[in-house]
Amino acid sequence: xxxxxxxxxxxxxxxxxxLYAFAAAAxxxxxxxxxxxxxxSWTSLRTMLxxxxxxxxxxxxxxxxxxxxxxDLSMPWVLNGAAIVxxxxxxxxxxxxxxxxALALGVGAAVGLANGLGVAWLGVPAVVMTLGxxxxxxxxxxxxxxxxxxxxxxxxxxxxLRRLVVGRLFGVPSELLLWAGVALFVTVLLTLTxxxxxxxxxxxxxxxxxxxxxxxxxxxxxxxxxxGVFAALAGITLxxxxxxxxxxxxxxxxxxxxxxxxxxxxxxxxxxxxxxxxVAGSVTLVAIVTLLQxxxxxxxxxxxxxxxxxxxxxxxYGRERAxx
Amino acid sequence: MSxxxxxxxxxxxxxxxxxxxxxxxxxxxxxLPTPFDYLSxxxxxxxxxxxxxxxxxxxxxxxxDLSVGGMVGxxxxIVAAGSTSGxxxxxxxxxxxxxxxxxxxxxxxxxxxxxxxAPILTTLATLSVYSGLxxxxxxxxxxxxxxxxxxxxxxxxxxxxxxxxxxxxxxxxVLRRTxxxxxxxxxxxxxxxxxxxxxxxxxxxxxxxxxSGVCSGLAAVFYVSTTTxxxxxxxxxxxxxxxxxxxxxxxxxxxxxxxxxGAVAGAFALTLVIDVLFFAxxxxxxxxxxxxxxxxxxxxxxxxxxxxxx
Numbered sequence: 001x002x003x004x005x006x007x008x009x010x011x012x013x014x015x016x017x018x019l020y021a022f023a024a025a026a027x028x029x030x031x032x033x034x035x036x037x038x039x040x041s042w043t044s045l046r047t048m049l050x051x052x053x054x055x056x057x058x059x060x061x062x063x064x065x066x067x068x069x070x071x072d073l074s075m076p077w078v079l080n081g082a083a084i085v086x087x088x089x090x091x092x093x094x095x096x097x098x099x100x101x102a103l104a105l106g107v108g109a110a111v112g113l114a115n116g117l118g119v120a121w122l123g124v125p126a127v128v129m130t131l132g133x134x135x136x137x138x139x140x141x142x143x144x145x146x147x148x149x150x151x152x153x154x155x156x157x158x159x160x161l162r163r164l165v166v167g168r169l170f171g172v173p174s175e176l177l178l179w180a181g182v183a184l185f186v187t188v189l190l191t192l193t194x195x196x197x198x199x200x201x202x203x204x205x206x207x208x209x210x211x212x213x214x215x216x217x218x219x220x221x222x223x224x225x226x227x228g229v230f231a232a233l234a235g236i237t238l239x240x241x242x243x244x245x246x247x248x249x250x251x252x253x254x255x256x257x258x259x260x261x262x263x264x265x266x267x268x269x270x271x272x273x274x275x276x277x278x279v280a281g282s283v284t285l286v287a288i289v290t291l292l293q294x295x296x297x298x299x300x301x302x303x304x305x306x307x308x309x310x311x312x313x314x315x316x317y318g319r320e321r322a323x324x
Numbered sequence: 325m326s327x328x329x330x331x332x333x334x335x336x337x338x339x340x341x342x343x344x345x346x347x348x349x350x351x352x353x354x355x356l357p358t359p360f361d362y363l364s365x366x367x368x369x370x371x372x373x374x375x376x377x378x379x380x381x382x383x384x385x386x387x388x389d390l391s392v393g394g395m396v397g398x399x400x401x402i403v404a405a406g407s408t409s410g411x412x413x414x415x416x417x418x419x420x421x422x423x424x425x426x427x428x429x430x431x432x433x434x435x436x437x438x439x440x441x442a443p444i445l446t447t448l449a450t451l452s453v454y455s456g457l458x459x460x461x462x463x464x465x466x467x468x469x470x471x472x473x474x475x476x477x478x479x480x481x482x483x484x485x486x487x488x489x490x491x492x493x494x495x496x497x498v499l500r501r502t503x504x505x506x507x508x509x510x511x512x513x514x515x516x517x518x519x520x521x522x523x524x525x526x527x528x529x530x531x532x533x534x535x536s537g538v539c540s541g542l543a544a545v546f547y548v549s550t551t552t553x554x555x556x557x558x559x560x561x562x563x564x565x566x567x568x569x570x571x572x573x574x575x576x577x578x579x580x581x582x583x584x585x586g587a588v589a590g591a592f593a594l595t596l597v598i599d600v601l602f603f604a605x606x607x608x609x610x611x612x613x614x615x616x617x618x619x620x621x622x623x624x625x626x627x628x629x630x631x632x633x634x
Contacts, residue, residue: 041395071444073564126576127388131564132620139613147609255448268442302461303456310449311435320440 017265017273020317021280024263027307028284033293039294046173049285050165050241053179055282058253059260061230063278064223066261067190067203069270070126072224075257077137077232078111079250082232083239084145088152090161097158104241105232108285111137112228116221123157141247148247157239163185164240175237179279182233186275199223260285263313269320284313333574333626334586334593341593341600348603366485367478367550369595371396373489375562376541376569376587377496378429381532383570385512386579387443387537390564391432394454395425396559399544401458404467404554411472412519417521418473422541426453429537433530451563458556465555468549477549488546496584512579568615570596572622594618 033040058075065072082104090100111133118129145153156162167174190196198219201209210216234253239245264281266273288309292302349357375392399421406417428450435446477487480483499505507528510518519525543562548554572590575582597618601611 116619122624123627124620125571127567127577128571128619128623131567132616132623135612135616135619137616139610139616140475143607143610144615255451258444258448262445268445300456300459303452303459305456307449307452307454307456310452311441311446314441314445314449316441318441320442 005167008280015274017317018277018280021265021277021284024313024316025280025284025287028287028291028299032287032294036291036294046176048283048290049179050173050175051290052279052282052286053175054238054241055253055260055285056179056259056279057182057230057234057237059264059278059282060182060275061227062257063261063264063266063273063275064186064199064230065126065204065227066258066266066268067199067270067273068206068220068223069223070202070220071126071130071204071258072231072305073130073254074111074115074134074137074228075234076250076254077134077141078108078228078231079235079238079253080247081137081141082107082235083245083249084141084148084153085285086161086236087155087157087245088145090155090158092151092155092158094158094160097160100158101161101236102235105229108228108230108232108235109225110228112225113221115290119224120217120220146220148241148245154244156243161236161240162243166235171206175240178237182230183275183279188274193220195222200271205271220224256285259310262318263310265317325483329588331574331589333622334572334583334589336625337572337622338589338593338596341596344600345596345603348600350584352603352605360480363480363483363485365592365595365599366392366483366489367480367546369592370478370485370550371547372490372562372565372569372591372595373492373588374539374543374546375566376573376591377492377584378536378543379566379570380573380575380584381508381539381581382443382536382585383575383577384508384579384582384584385529385532386515387529387532388567389429389432389447389533390444390563390576391428391447392536392540393453393460393559393561393563394451395428395537395540396544396547397458397556398454398461398559399425399541400548400554400558401462401556403469403545403548405462411470414470418545421544422538425537425539425541425544426534427537427576429540430530430534432537433533436533437526437529447588449621455557455559458559462554462556465553467548469552472547474552477546493585493588496588500583502572504531506527509580510579514580565591565594568619571619574626593622 017275029040040055058079061075062072086104087108089103090096115130115133118124119126128173164178165173169177190199198209198214201212201214202216202219206216209247231250235245235250238249260278260281261273262268262281263284264273264277264279266277288306289302292305297305346357349361375396379389379392402421402424403414403417406413406420432447432450435441435450436443439446440602475482476484477488507518507523510523510524511528515525540559544559547558569590570587571577571588572593573582573584573588575586594615597615598611601614602608
């Protein structure tokens with residue numbers, strides 16, 4: 001048994017795509033360090049990791065629904081809505097922070113519940129249900145906050161929350177520890193629990209899973225709720241990072257979440273993928289954008305290159321099996 | 325399935341929205357809508373109508389095209405950047421916009437069919453590429469369109485738009501009956517079976533994505549004609565609204581069932597809803613709330629009707 005054999009076995013196994021995802025992240029990071037001096041420094045890496053953590057949170061939610069063949073298009077305004085709820089209910093006071101965080105996460109869970117019920121019980125296609133809910137949340141966020149001009153809309157995130165990004169624990173930004181916690185939670189949930197087994201079973205073949213006694217509808221609802229909660233968590237941490245919510249805060253995160261999931265080696269058809277891959281995917285996406293900005297590539301060039309790099313990654317390990 | 329049955333949901337939703345429009349318009353202004361109102365509704369709907377027809381073709385094969393946003397944006401940029409001189413030059417750039425759409429769409433189709441990458445991922449990546457190209461062609465919003473072109477495409481006083489709508493609908497009805505049209509439904513219903521009976525599935529897919537690009541190019545032409553200027557980001561809103569129009573039009577996401585005419589009706593309904601909300605005196609900030617509910621309720625009603633029939 002040589003190391004080569006082991007490597008071959010891993011490459012042929014189910015973790016192949018996760019390895020590819022890490023290889024992609026490493027390639028971009030090394031290329032960046034070679035092209036741009038200072039790109040590989042700890043300060044620059046730390047900034048990129050913090051930015052990647054926001055994608056990591058929405059990616060966690062998106063991955064959970066993608067695993068059962070679904071998709072969550074309601075993320076942008078769940079994220080934005082949760083961010084607005086956080087600042088308007090905490091009013092910048094530390095004492096109100098726990099309640100505000102609970103409310104913001106509650107918004108995410110409630111929207112996720114509605115999405116899950118619509119998809120699993122009413123049979124509305126996931127694209128339609130979550131697209132509709134995105135509109136509902138956008139209307140509510142804009143309407144209730146009067147276009148973010150309401151009296152309490154000017155408040156900042158409370159100080160303890162802001163320390164999440166600025167503060168350090170054992171020399172590591174607390175935000176990154178939070179991301180590590182999320183990664184651990186999602187990985188344990190999916191690989192070590194019965195619930196996780198059921199998720200993959202539903203993703204691979206919902207009918208077979210149903211016949212085997214899996215509560216397909218219940219699993220689906222829980223996954224959409226978790227997706228909503230993770231989108232809200234991204235909203236909360238983005239407010240911690242920026243101090244105040246803005247309108248359209250969540251818009252980039254819909255495509256980023258889907259891209260992180262597939263660059264992370266999760267099959268868009270469901271049933272296959274691991275969160276560690278999504279972590280690598282999030283880092284890859286941020287590294288590409290950071291490198292293009294550092295090289296002063298104009299905006300149009302950044303869009304074109306970003307799209308081409310994602311296409312190249314998809315061609316490497318995101319292809320579907322030939323069926324002829 | 326007859327064309328009428330296939331598009332029933334779209335027609336029903338459009339009829340309901342139209343009645344709501346007449347009621348709120350009349351109660352708020354005290355008279356029925358004028359010909360000018362109908363005409364401006366028609367002209368503002370046309371770009372979405374075209375994108376929705378293209379999106380329908382793709383969805384009928386079981387795919388989805390998110391890059392319509394980039395292709396419309398690129399088309400708008402080409403027309404707006406090139407149309408500073410006379411009508412003949414403008415017409416040339418309009419053809420170029422449609423050609424660019426066809427080329428972009430064909431690339432999508434080749435990646436999906438030959439590269440075997442899921443449509444949603446392919447078009448997500450190419451959306452970024454095409455949006456970038458649009459920014460290159462027209463870095464800042466601007467441009468102007470000659471009145472001569474406007475009077476042919478979307479005259480604000482004479483219903484020339486009706487002719488183009490007629491051409492689009494007739495185009496679909498003809499396409500539906502061609503061999504290519506049959507193959508689109510065959511691929512959407514059961515790709516493996518279609519391949520087994522000799523349908524060239526790869527080329528059918530390249531064809532529908534290319535046609536979606538052509539439709540996006542046409543939408544860009546009509547968009548610049550109605551708004552009289554160009555914005556490279558103009559296409560973004562068409563991604564979600566074209567999907568919504570297809571859904572409201574009763575086209576099945578799994579492919580193989582539905583008619584683009586339903587999506588055309590859906591596109592008109594979605595444009596009408598905005599006016600209904602306006603005349604009903606609803607704060608525009610709440611607009612997307614009602615659009616979202618409209619989408620979900622329309623689909624729920626559709627599935628209820630299907631259950632009753634089953």
